[in-house]
Amino acid sequence: MSGEGSWRDQRREAVKAHADALARKQAAETERARALVAEFVVAMTAAGVVPGPLRARAADGAVRYKTGLRGWYVRRNQAMAVGEDGAFYVLDVPRSTRSRLLGVRVAPSDPPLQVGVGARDGESMPLERLLRQRLEAGTDF
Numbered sequence: 001m002s003g004e005g006s007w008r009d010q011r012r013e014a015v016k017a018h019a020d021a022l023a024r025k026q027a028a029e030t031e032r033a034r035a036l037v038a039e040f041v042v043a044m045t046a047a048g049v050v051p052g053p054l055r056a057r058a059a060d061g062a063v064r065y066k067t068g069l070r071g072w073y074v075r076r077n078q079a080m081a082v083g084e085d086g087a088f089y090v091l092d093v094p095r096s097t098r099s100r101l102l103g104v105r106v107a108p109s110d111p112p113l114q115v116g117v118g119a120r121d122g123e124s125m126p127l128e129r130l131l132r133q134r135l136e137a138g139t140d141f
Helices: 002-046 097-102 127-137
Strands: 052-058 064-073 080-083 088-090
Touching (some): 002 080
C-alpha cells in the first residue's frame, strides 16, 4: 500500500507541476499580448486615427447594442476591438431586448496572442499581425 500512495503522490505532484507551468506560460503570453495592445493604442493615437463608439453585437451580427466604450475595431466583422483605455474587448453578446433599450456592459478580455483559434480555416492569425493590419488601414477600415 505504501508504494501505491507514493505513486499517487508523485502523480499528483506531476499534474500540479504541469498545471503550474501552463499557468505561467499563459500569464506570460497574456502580458505579451497586453503590451502589443498598449503599443497599438499609442500607434493609432499617433497616427491620428480617432477612436469611435464601439457597439456590441448579437452572435449573428444582425443586432447591435450600445456599450459606452470608445476605441477601434480590429476585425472587419466588428467582433473584437481595442478600447481607448488600452483594453481588449470581444464584442459578441447574447441577444436581449433589454440590451437594445439600455445597452450592454462589456468586460475587457485577456487578449490572445493568436486570435481566432478554433475558428474556420483562415480566420486564425497572430494578434501582432491583426493589429498591424488594422493600423495600416488607418481611417479606411
